Amino acid sequence: MKDYYAILGVSREATQEEIKKAYRRLALQHHPDRNPGDKEAEERFKEINEAYAVLSDPEKRAQYDRGLLGQPELRTEDLFDLFAQVFGFRTGRTAPRGEDLEALVEVELQDLLHGKEAEVAYARLVPCEACGGQGGKRVACPTCGGRGMVETYRQGLFGAFVSRSTCPHCKGQGHLLAEACPVCRGRGRVAREERVSVKIPPGMGEDHLLRVPGYGNLGPGGPGDLYVRLKVRPHPYLEREGADLVYRLQIGLAQAALGARVEVPGLEGPIPLEIPPGTGHGEVFELPGEGLPHPGGRGRGALRVVVELVVPKKLSPKARELLRAYAEEVGEEVAPEGFWGKLKGFFRK
Template identity: 40%
Template sequence: LPKHVTCPNCSGSGAAPGSQPETCPQCHGTGQVRHSQGFFQIAMPCSTCQGTGQVIKKPCPRCKGQGIVEERREIVVRVPAGVDTGTRLRVRGEGEPGEHGGPPGDLYVVLHVEPSKKYERQGQDLIYTCEISFVQAALGHRVEVPGLKGPLPLDIPKGIQSGTLLRLKGEGMPYPGRSNRGDLLVEVKVLTPTRVSDKQAELLREFERLESESPLDKVKNLGKKLSKKMGLD
C-alpha cells in the first residue's frame, strides 16, 4: 500500500543532510506568538515555523522539508481461519508515521470475503444443497457431501421431504481464535423427474394405485364417508 514513511534522507528532520533545523527567530523556539488584546494575551501558533519552533534554512531535497516521503510497501498480513466480511485486522505500527518523529499508528485491514459457489454462509454455519431423486428420498440414500476438509458420508433417512436440513456438527467454519467450529447444514432437495418413459409412467401409475389402496387410506376414506353420512363433516 502507499504509505508515508519517515524520510530516510534526513531522518525526518526535513533539513538537508549536513544541516540542522534552526531555532525560529520569530518565536524563539516556543512555537507560539502572543498578541495582547486588552487584558488578554492570546497565544497563537507561530506562522513562520507553523508552531514547530524550528525553521529549515536548507530543506532536504528528497522530502522538500516535510520529513516524510510516500513509498509503496508490501505488508504481509496473516488472516486467521474463519474470518468474515467486515472483520478488521489490526497491524501494529504499520499506519502513518507520528508527527515530528513520533511513533507510527496502526494499520487496519478490513476484509471482504468472496461468496462461495459451493456453500451459503450463515455466520459460522455453512449450507450445502444436496439433490437426490424422489426414489432416493422415499427409500433412503447414502450420499457424500463436500466438507471443508474432504468428502463426508451422510445417510439420508427414508421418507425425507424436500427442504429438510440435516446437520453435520462441527463441520462448518472455524471461529477465529477458537478451537470450535460451526455446523455444515445439508439442505436436501428432492428432484422431480421432468421426463419419464412409458414404462416408468406405467410403474408410477401402479405405485399411485397401490398408494391409494393402502390400508391406512381405506380407513381414512371410510371415516370420511361415515362422518358425511352422520352430518359431522
C-alpha cells in the same frame, strides 16, 4: 464552590505529597490525549487541574479552606502547563503519529480451520528520502523564531503568567517551506509498497480487524497502526454463517421418497450422510462439530445440510411410463399423455 478535595479524592488533611500523587494518577487517567473526543474526560481533566492548582499552593489552599478564594480561571494551555510542571514533559501538542491504515487480506474458507500466516500487501506513507522528510528547503518561521509556539504575558487571578499557544503562522511547525521537494511535492512523505505477515486466527470473522501496531503511515511522532480486514473467497459448495457452514444438498424424487446414502463435502473431506425415506424439500440435517472453530473459543460450529428437492425437467419415455404407473398406484391424478404438448405453443415459446 467546588469541593477540590473530593475532586482529587483526598481528605482535607491530605499532605502535599498525597495531593500530588492523587493528581498524577487522575491527570494521566483523564488526559485528553488518552481519551480523544471524550467531552466528559476533558471536563474532568479541567476540574482535576483546577483543584490541583489551588490545593498544591499552600497559600491558596489556606484561602480556599477558609472560603475566601474565588473560582480560578484556567485556560486549556494552562492545564497543559501544569501537567508539564508535574510530569516534566509536555503533552497535548506532541508531534502527531502517522495515520492508521486499513488493508484487506483474502483467504480460503479452509484456512480458517487452523488459522493461517498470510502476507498483506499495502501502501503506506514514509518519509521522502530525497528531502529527508523535510518537504524541501526550510526556513525558520519569522513569527515564532522557529519554536512553533508564541508566548503572551497575561495577568491572571494569581499573578502574571506566561500563556503559550501554537504559532498561527507555521501551525506549530517552527518552519516554513522555501522550496518544495520535487519528489514529494513538499509533503515530506511518499507512498511505499509494503508487505507484512499476519497470523489469521482460526474462525476469524469478516467483521473483525487484526491490529498490526506500527505498520500504519509514518508521522513525525512515530507510525500509526495497520488494521487488517479479512475477506474469505467464495467456496464452491459451502457457505459460511458465523461459525456454521451451510451445504445445499440436491436430491431426486426417488431419493427423497426412498432414502439414500450420500456424501457431503466437508471442510476436511467427504462426510457420509444417510437421508431417511420421506425426506422433504427444505429439511435440515445438522452435523455438529463440522463447522468452523468458534473465534477465540473452544469447539467448532455445525455443518448444516439443507435438502433441495430437484424435480426433473425432462423425463425419458420409460421414466414417464413408470411415473404414470406410480401415480395410478397411489391415486394421484395427473395430466393425460400429450396434454401439455398441445398447450405448449400457448404458454412456452
